[in-house]
Amino acid sequence: MPEPVASSHPITIDPTMSNAVTNAPAAPPPVEKVRVKVDGREIEVPKTMPDWQGKMQPTTMLQACKIAGVEVPHYCYHHKLPVAGNCRMCLVEFSTPMMDPATRKPVLNEDGSPKMARSVLPYEPQTPRGAIACATPISPGMEIHAASPATKQMREAVLESLLINHPLDCPICDQAGECKLQEYSVQHGQAASRFVEPKVHKPKAVDLGPRIMLDDERCILCTRCVRFTRDVAGDDALGIVNRGSYNTIASAPGRSFDNNYTLNTVDLCPVGALTSKDFRFKMRVWFLKETPSVCTSCATGCSVTVGSREGIVHRYEPRENDAVNGPWMCDSGRLNYRWIHRPDRLGKVLLRGAESDWTSAIAELAALLGSAPKGSVAFVASSRQTTEELWLVSRIARKLGALTDTVAREGEPDRLLVSADKNPNSQGARLTGVSFTEAGVTIPEIARGIDEGRIRTLVVLGEDVTKAGISSETLARVGNLVVSDILPNATTAAAHVLLPGCAHVEKRGTFINGKGRIQRFGKAIEPRGDARAEWEWLQELAVALGAVEPSRSIEGLFNRMASDVPALAGVEWARLGDLGVTVPV
Amino acid sequence: MTKVVDRSPLTFYERTYLPAILEGIKVTARHFARTVQGQNTAKDLSGGYYPETPWKVSEGYRGAPYLVRDQEGATKCVSCQLCEFVCPPKAIKITPPGPDGQAADRANAEKMPREFEINMLRCIFCGLCQEVCPEEAIFLRNDYSLTGLSREEMVYNKEKLLGLGGVHAGVQKWKHKAEEARAQETFPVKV
Numbered sequence: 001m002p003e004p005v006a007s008s009h010p011i012t013i014d015p016t017m018s019n020a021v022t023n024a025p026a027a028p029p030p031v032e033k034v035r036v037k038v039d040g041r042e043i044e045v046p047k048t049m050p051d052w053q054g055k056m057q058p059t060t061m062l063q064a065c066k067i068a069g070v071e072v073p074h075y076c077y078h079h080k081l082p083v084a085g086n087c088r089m090c091l092v093e094f095s096t097p098m099m100d101p102a103t104r105k106p107v108l109n110e111d112g113s114p115k116m117a118r119s120v121l122p123y124e125p126q127t128p129r130g131a132i133a134c135a136t137p138i139s140p141g142m143e144i145h146a147a148s149p150a151t152k153q154m155r156e157a158v159l160e161s162l163l164i165n166h167p168l169d170c171p172i173c174d175q176a177g178e179c180k181l182q183e184y185s186v187q188h189g190q191a192a193s194r195f196v197e198p199k200v201h202k203p204k205a206v207d208l209g210p211r212i213m214l215d216d217e218r219c220i221l222c223t224r225c226v227r228f229t230r231d232v233a234g235d236d237a238l239g240i241v242n243r244g245s246y247n248t249i250a251s252a253p254g255r256s257f258d259n260n261y262t263l264n265t266v267d268l269c270p271v272g273a274l275t276s277k278d279f280r281f282k283m284r285v286w287f288l289k290e291t292p293s294v295c296t297s298c299a300t301g302c303s304v305t306v307g308s309r310e311g312i313v314h315r316y317e318p319r320e321n322d323a324v325n326g327p328w329m330c331d332s333g334r335l336n337y338r339w340i341h342r343p344d345r346l347g348k349v350l351l352r353g354a355e356s357d358w359t360s361a362i363a364e365l366a367a368l369l370g371s372a373p374k375g376s377v378a379f380v381a382s383s384r385q386t387t388e389e390l391w392l393v394s395r396i397a398r399k400l401g402a403l404t405d406t407v408a409r410e411g412e413p414d415r416l417l418v419s420a421d422k423n424p425n426s427q428g429a430r431l432t433g434v435s436f437t438e439a440g441v442t443i444p445e446i447a448r449g450i451d452e453g454r455i456r457t458l459v460v461l462g463e464d465v466t467k468a469g470i471s472s473e474t475l476a477r478v479g480n481l482v483v484s485d486i487l488p489n490a491t492t493a494a495a496h497v498l499l500p501g502c503a504h505v506e507k508r509g510t511f512i513n514g515k516g517r518i519q520r521f522g523k524a525i526e527p528r529g530d531a532r533a534e535w536e537w538l539q540e541l542a543v544a545l546g547a548v549e550p551s552r553s554i555e556g557l558f559n560r561m562a563s564d565v566p567a568l569a570g571v572e573w574a575r576l577g578d579l580g581v582t583v584p585v
Numbered sequence: 586m587t588k589v590v591d592r593s594p595l596t597f598y599e600r601t602y603l604p605a606i607l608e609g610i611k612v613t614a615r616h617f618a619r620t621v622q623g624q625n626t627a628k629d630l631s632g633g634y635y636p637e638t639p640w641k642v643s644e645g646y647r648g649a650p651y652l653v654r655d656q657e658g659a660t661k662c663v664s665c666q667l668c669e670f671v672c673p674p675k676a677i678k679i680t681p682p683g684p685d686g687q688a689a690d691r692a693n694a695e696k697m698p699r700e701f702e703i704n705m706l707r708c709i710f711c712g713l714c715q716e717v718c719p720e721e722a723i724f725l726r727n728d729y730s731l732t733g734l735s736r737e738e739m740v741y742n743k744e745k746l747l748g749l750g751g752v753h754a755g756v757q758k759w760k761h762k763a764e765e766a767r768a769q770e771t772f773p774v775k776v
Contacts, residue, residue: 167762169695170665170719171663171665171667171719171720172663172665172694172695172696176665198765198768198769199765200769201762201765201766201769204693204695205695277684278684279684280683280684281664281681281682281683281684281686281695281696282681282683282684283681284665284666284670284681286670287666287669287670
């Protein structure tokens with residue numbers, strides 16, 4: 001049986017949600033149950049269920065059907081948006097127990113079961129009257145006929161009406177393959193069109209905003225986009241203009257639809273009316289390999305799905321996770337993937353300017369760090385690295401008595417999802433002990449150590465330290481500068497040992513977001529050139545220095561780390577799942 | 586219906602093998618006599634022998650798949666990539682236009698492929714690409730003899746495929762849609 005429709009408003013994150021280890025949710029209060037029948041099968045459903053904001057409201061027929069495992073097709077309904085009830089696709093036939101108007105007692109059949117009254121048109125009692133399942137509350141004893149001939153006929157009729165002016169340009173439509181109109185037409189529609197008149201033509205390729213393209217002909221006017229931007233994003237920018245079959249979605253006159261959450265309307269749009277300019281005509285969706293991942297643009301760490309094909313990332317989409325982002329994500333995070341395919345990505349292991357290989361580089365590093373006197377090494381790691389990598393850095397640093405820190409990255413927060421901390425794993429750095437609560441406080445001390453000649457070896461991972469408090473002149477005094485990074489910068493240019501790194505979509509690992517949610521992410525594409533996941537070589541180095549026991553896989557490494565870091569006690573890779581686990585921070 | 590196959594052992598006469606050999610010689614001799622008299626069957630059908638006189642294929646032959654243009658010379662393919670998806674040996678590789686690609690030949694078809702490659706060494710001439718195409722843009726033509734000096738040469742690009750495919754007159758649905766839309770000039774309703 002599927003979970004009941006998920007709770008909580010995306011912005012007010014529900015801390016009691018899901019499988020938290022340490023702050024286990026309190027026992028839920030007893031819920032009043034109602035017995036209803038769905039397609040002849042009796043089930044028990046809660047009398048009230050959370051609506052889109054998480055407020056308890058009477059359970060609807062659609063929610064009851066979902067609990068029963070019966071899918072009711074719908075377009076305008078979305079569990080995280082206010083109910084509009086305008087598409088009529090979820091019409092179902094239902095019956096209620098018959099009541100004797102005089103005695104107010106239920107009328108019984110001869111066998112003692114309650115006599116059911118099908119809902120019919122009041123002026124035409126032989127015709128069934130459907131009700132929209134998304135907005136009609138259930139009542140005790142109600143029977144929902146989600147697969148009756150009348151229900152099927154209603155769906156067929158609604159689809160036919162929606163398709164009357166639909167252009168059927170699926171071959172050029174980006175939504176094809178994930179289009180609800182296509183899916184429901186196959187499942188519930190008619191095989192042929194009876195409509196012979198010319199279709200109403202509306203504007204195509206309308207520029208709605210900097211990231212959104214609108215095709216008015218494809219729109220079925222479900223108003224999901226209107227409701228999202230008004231009620232969730234808080235920017236009342238969209239509406240419906242004109243009348244009748246000339247209804248079109250439009251932004252307010254003289255305004256561009258340009259808030260930081262516009263691309264969510266592309267996900268919400270059940271048809272191909274709203275399409276992303278960034279993804280437009282880039283790849284057909286059925287080719288995309290979907291890898292569960294985490295957005296790295298800020299400490300919110302939205303759950304995302306990476307769509308890639310043959311080693312190329314084509315898009316990020318939010319993945320529903322009520323403990324983090326709900327079903328939404330911001331546009332800036334969603335579009336922050338192009339750097340992965342920048343042509344100037346570092347792809348070669350360089351040992352003092354000469355091309356080398358990983359085996360000799362790691363051997364040289366192990367010899368260098370192994371023979372370094374205590375206190376002569378410092379690490380500047382990045383909070384964009386995975387928790388496992390940061391833990392390995394902290395273990396190596398502990399072994400060598402080295403100073404460690406990460407670089408803070410601050411930005412403008414907003415009231416929805418964007419966090420002021422622009423690092424995806426600041427908590428990981430704190431919990432593994434690489435940085436203090438305030439990241440970057442040790443960097444001046446490291447710079448002073450270099451200037452005074454105490455620190456001879458500096459290991460920099462994924463950061464440009466020349467912009468973070470260690471000037472180029474100071475950097476030039478370092479005897480051995482070991483740098484691992486993805487893209488070239490002033491620090492990689494000065495490196496004595498340069499190790500090409502991986503983007504997060506090229507490796508596996510975990511991030512801990514600002515609220516302490518550990519989420520794991522998968523590998524979508526192969527690394528470029530000689531680039532190698534940092535945890536692999538960091539672990540080789542740590543093993544060579546005797547700082548950790550070797551693990552064969554990221555799973556093993558994570559579990560080893562979890563048993564070492566107090567905050568992660570009891571967490572296991574296998575228990576993280578796709579939604580992650582919350583730890584105290 | 587069951588067909589009973591006779592599996593009784595060979596008779597002495599059959600085991601001598603000579604009768605079968607003689608039957609074979611008879612067939613050879615018959616063909617030899619016909620060739621001498623100039624009555625060879627292959628020559629009768631095509632008017633000559635294969636490399637010199639190419640074999641004439643019949644209607645509906647499934648030769649090499651090529652892209653076609655419509656009667657106005659516009660590329661019909663809209664880069665929907667269904668053929669790439671359906672192709673069993675993965676011989677087709679399409680590069681979609683992307684957000685900033687070249688405009689399509691037919692204005693309201695909105696897109697056409699940036700590049701379209703068929704690896705003729707991989708192609709198995711099954712015709713699924715033609716069958717799946719919603720635009721009638723790819724057809725299995727009559728070419729059965731594809732040769733090249735390298736593997737790269739056998740990967741036909743969009744330009745080559747369009748050149749070989751020629752013209753296939755069709756319904757021109759995009760043009761009709763554009764005409765229909767032009768006829769409804771009252772939109773958007775002015776108030």
